[in-house]
Amino acid sequence: MTAARPLLAGLLALVLGLAGVDLGRRRLGRTEALEAVAAGLELLRTEIRYAALPLPAALRRVAGMAPSPASRLFGATAEALDRGAAGEDAVADAMGRLSRDLPLLPRQRLVLAQLGAVLGRSDRDDQADHLTRAIEHLGREAARDRPEAQRQASLWRTLGLLAGVAAAILVL
Amino acid sequence: MRAADPRLGAVLAYLPEAAARALGRLPPSLAQTVEEVRLRAERPLAVGLAAGEPLVTATGQVTQEAERALTVSAREVRDCVERMAGFSVYALEEEFRRGFLTLPGGHRVGLGGRTRLADGRIRTVRPVTSLAVRVARQVPDVALPLAARLTDGRGGLCSTLLVGPPRSGKTTLLRDLARLASRGVPSLGLAGAAVVVVDERSELGGGLDGVPSLDLGPRTDLLDGCPKADGLYMALRSLSPRLLVTDEIGSAADVAALTEAAAAGVRVIATLHGDSLEEAGSRPLLRPLLESGLFSRWVRLGRRPGPGAVLEVRALEGGRPAADGRH
Numbered sequence: 001m002t003a004a005r006p007l008l009a010g011l012l013a014l015v016l017g018l019a020g021v022d023l024g025r026r027r028l029g030r031t032e033a034l035e036a037v038a039a040g041l042e043l044l045r046t047e048i049r050y051a052a053l054p055l056p057a058a059l060r061r062v063a064g065m066a067p068s069p070a071s072r073l074f075g076a077t078a079e080a081l082d083r084g085a086a087g088e089d090a091v092a093d094a095m096g097r098l099s100r101d102l103p104l105l106p107r108q109r110l111v112l113a114q115l116g117a118v119l120g121r122s123d124r125d126d127q128a129d130h131l132t133r134a135i136e137h138l139g140r141e142a143a144r145d146r147p148e149a150q151r152q153a154s155l156w157r158t159l160g161l162l163a164g165v166a167a168a169i170l171v172l
Numbered sequence: 173m174r175a176a177d178p179r180l181g182a183v184l185a186y187l188p189e190a191a192a193r194a195l196g197r198l199p200p201s202l203a204q205t206v207e208e209v210r211l212r213a214e215r216p217l218a219v220g221l222a223a224g225e226p227l228v229t230a231t232g233q234v235t236q237e238a239e240r241a242l243t244v245s246a247r248e249v250r251d252c253v254e255r256m257a258g259f260s261v262y263a264l265e266e267e268f269r270r271g272f273l274t275l276p277g278g279h280r281v282g283l284g285g286r287t288r289l290a291d292g293r294i295r296t297v298r299p300v301t302s303l304a305v306r307v308a309r310q311v312p313d314v315a316l317p318l319a320a321r322l323t324d325g326r327g328g329l330c331s332t333l334l335v336g337p338p339r340s341g342k343t344t345l346l347r348d349l350a351r352l353a354s355r356g357v358p359s360l361g362l363a364g365a366a367v368v369v370v371d372e373r374s375e376l377g378g379g380l381d382g383v384p385s386l387d388l389g390p391r392t393d394l395l396d397g398c399p400k401a402d403g404l405y406m407a408l409r410s411l412s413p414r415l416l417v418t419d420e421i422g423s424a425a426d427v428a429a430l431t432e433a434a435a436a437g438v439r440v441i442a443t444l445h446g447d448s449l450e451e452a453g454s455r456p457l458l459r460p461l462l463e464s465g466l467f468s469r470w471v472r473l474g475r476r477p478g479p480g481a482v483l484e485v486r487a488l489e490g491g492r493p494a495a496d497g498r499h
Contacts, residue, residue: 048262052262052263052265053260053263054258054259054260054263055258055259055260055263056258056259056260058260081259084255086251086254086255086259087254087259090259119259120254120257120259120260120261120262121254121259121261122261122262122298123261123262123265123268123295123296124262124265126262127262
């Protein structure tokens, strides 16, 4: 019994500490997702403007190059287009399927939904303009989100650590 | 949605659901004769037949009463164009500038709507508010009787100009002539020869990524989506054709390239919009071409009793009907 207490205390400290780290990582995930999607859209702009690849092929190519979770978003959008969905429906479908992997706020999702409504529907210059606006918007969102995310991530890590230590002291 | 006619069925996959359903219900005998499907924003669905352009109801009946016909919405036309463009309008800028798209299988889609200009030239059509979907049909051996009248007695076909009004079957006959010349027809003394098809609008070969989806014969090279004049020069320089085939000549550059081909000793079969040789010959642009003696046969096509009706075949000398011109 006496040997079990330190073991349980250590285990609690570890679990709660790791939970804090995980919550902090998840909070940073939104910023990373925003940056990844913006980077993917930059690649898509290049494919459309210079290669004039058909949209499904361009999205698949970007899916192979973009960082995660953006790669999955672009891949899922290409699949939806292959099934015959129009641009706006394809983007909405992909975001719906990836809601857990893409922890974006409603206003950030709206940027992608609005882009989906015009994607593939005009000439190259126009498409490049739309993509540039979406990239800039998401970039601003990421820049605004990052300091707060870092602060909250740090808070979650500290809270996890403190909770773990407190739980360990109570057990001991 | 399936249609009684497979060629029409291939087109239905791109159409608005209600229109596809209505056309899928057309009686088989009628479906097989549909030459065009016409979609116009906020207007009734129509089909182009040899006998006219009847409207179509939601249940697949033809009518002349617009009130009974299925109305196509502007949104349906827009979505249809995007589907036809593979959701990639930007990848087809040149096609939009020229006012048509080509679907897999060679079905040509004419675009109507608001034209946007840049520097006084058409930049694009946007929004597109009407579509004329020409159903491409391959009719094997449809040109066999005509080919028999175009042989040169030395195993090849004479240089020939097919003249006819829109929807008179020029493209269908031209495609089959290319196939027959390429394959060879021993019964006509026609030896198979190297043929180059310059297919600016992907209508002759129905090219998909450059590979013809319609049969152009075993010895045929296809220059798909290639401007006619450039394609004719390219073929002469690098593909050693015995016969050059191209559709709808009309520009000064086309005429110059065809003249060059004739000088190189290559036979040419081409088509031209028009009602008669005299009418075509009166056009300033075409007069030099006809007077050059490049073409030794002229075929006049009509729409009665049906598309592809050969009304007249004439031998030409120096661009004019030979003394005993009927052939």
